[in-house]
Amino acid sequence: MTGRRAGPDRSGGAADYEGALTGSSGDRGFGPRSAEDRYCVYTGGTTGMPKGVLWRSEDIFFAAMGGGDAFQTGDVVTAPEQLAERVGRPWMTALATPPFMHASAHWLAFSTLFGGGKIVTLPGGRFDPAEVWRLVEAEGVNVLVVVGDAMARPLLAELEARPGAHELGSLLAVGSGGAVLSPSTKVQLAEALPGRMVVDVFGSSETGQVGGRPPVDDPYGAPRLSVDARTDVLDGELRPVVPGSGVVGRLARAGHVPVGYLGDEAKSAATFVEHAGRRWALPGDLASVEADGTIVVHGRGSLSINTGGEKVFPDEVEGALKSHPDVLDAVVVGVPDERFGEKVVAVVEARPGRTVEAVRLREHCRGLLAGYKIPREVVLTEEVVRSPSGKADYPWARATALAALGDGT
Numbered sequence: 001m002t003g004r005r006a007g008p009d010r011s012g013g014a015a016d017y018e019g020a021l022t023g024s025s026g027d028r029g030f031g032p033r034s035a036e037d038r039y040c041v042y043t044g045g046t047t048g049m050p051k052g053v054l055w056r057s058e059d060i061f062f063a064a065m066g067g068g069d070a071f072q073t074g075d076v077v078t079a080p081e082q083l084a085e086r087v088g089r090p091w092m093t094a095l096a097t098p099p100f101m102h103a104s105a106h107w108l109a110f111s112t113l114f115g116g117g118k119i120v121t122l123p124g125g126r127f128d129p130a131e132v133w134r135l136v137e138a139e140g141v142n143v144l145v146v147v148g149d150a151m152a153r154p155l156l157a158e159l160e161a162r163p164g165a166h167e168l169g170s171l172l173a174v175g176s177g178g179a180v181l182s183p184s185t186k187v188q189l190a191e192a193l194p195g196r197m198v199v200d201v202f203g204s205s206e207t208g209q210v211g212g213r214p215p216v217d218d219p220y221g222a223p224r225l226s227v228d229a230r231t232d233v234l235d236g237e238l239r240p241v242v243p244g245s246g247v248v249g250r251l252a253r254a255g256h257v258p259v260g261y262l263g264d265e266a267k268s269a270a271t272f273v274e275h276a277g278r279r280w281a282l283p284g285d286l287a288s289v290e291a292d293g294t295i296v297v298h299g300r301g302s303l304s305i306n307t308g309g310e311k312v313f314p315d316e317v318e319g320a321l322k323s324h325p326d327v328l329d330a331v332v333v334g335v336p337d338e339r340f341g342e343k344v345v346a347v348v349e350a351r352p353g354r355t356v357e358a359v360r361l362r363e364h365c366r367g368l369l370a371g372y373k374i375p376r377e378v379v380l381t382e383e384v385v386r387s388p389s390g391k392a393d394y395p396w397a398r399a400t401a402l403a404a405l406g407d408g409t
Contacts, residue, residue, distance in 0.1 A: 038056070040053065066114055072211070087115060091116045097127055102390075156189065174199070183220040226295060227240075227289060241288070253283070299315045317374075345375055346378050348361070
């Protein structure tokens with residue numbers, strides 16, 4: 001590489017790229033690649049410090065990088081040589097709004113590149129809604145990937161502020177990975193981008209891409225999964241829960257499963273388990289199975305709020321809050337409560353120029369949620385803090401709620 005690193009100030013033993021390339025041999029100085037080569041992806045650290053998830057290269061290729069089938073139809077390759085046959089002419093152009101530290105971004109990149117497609121990146125890795133739409137127009141982007149409402153809502157605000165400013169004829173689909181879009185945001189995307197697909201894809205660093213489809217009776221609802229050879233819900237004894245029983249168990253994924261967490265044997269043993277001759281990944285999501293085999297994912301068990309013996313999952317409450325026209329963003333947490341053990345508290349950011357009134361917001365939620373799920377307290381903040389990948393910072397939200405409410409009781 002030439003530029004600022006060239007010359008005597010070069011550090012760390014770096015060499016000029018072009019010079020090193022010219023002086024190198026074309027012969028392989030290493031043995032053949034192995035399916036056992038390791039790939040490491042980091043979780044977002046929503047409830048704590050990020051953790052590296054180690055995969056075999058073959059497993060992550062099939063679990064999250066398309067397996068040579070960018071359209072995820074199940075038509076995967078059986079040999080590396082077949083990838084050349086899958087190159088589209090022309091092929092897809094994709095843009096990932098999160099930085100490549102986020103799994104959804106580099107999984108999109110790999111699956112697109114394996115098909116001969118083009119990946120568009122944001123200058124400097126900085127999320128800028130106006131720049132995203134400019135690139136969609138300039139580069140002919142077909143697929144745009146975001147991380148939940150944190151990125152989708154600012155993109156919608158840019159379209160609303162400058163109607164007709166962007167030519168988006170090339171865009172075919174908007175997808176969200178790593179965080180589910182709220183129903184109200186999906187509706188707004190469908191209205192702002194008529195004729196395009198708006199897709200939620202369920203997955204995690206511990207499972208790869210799992211998939212999902214909207215409920216039959218709710219096209220904008222949270223994605224549903226189905227029990228199959230690789231996906232199930234297991235109870236405390238690692239047995240599949242009975243469909244229609246109402247039992248809430250742990251979402252489980254078999255087949256291509258990670259090796260474990262980097263440097264954390266205890267966490268690895270708890271998350272990647274073997275039972276009845278099969279190895280399962282348990283990413284931490286609680287779920288139930290309906291009578292027809294449909295899996296309903298309720299949310300991360302580590303985030304659930306126990307209020308008076310009832311479990312409340314933040315995702316559902318956050319979706320209700322963000323459907324209010326005055327709310328830009330919201331994060332829901334539990335804080336200590338003398339009577340109920342925990343109470344539901346919403347940390348809310350208002351839309352620019354709007355005012356959020358707690359009484360009206362709670363009344364709005366009353367028509368969407370069971371009574372025990374409605375936030376008992378609403379804490380207003382100038383900005384909801386999220387990670388660079390767009391995920392909510394729940395420790396920050398809980399600390400903010402506690403500070404605003406005194407001792408939180």
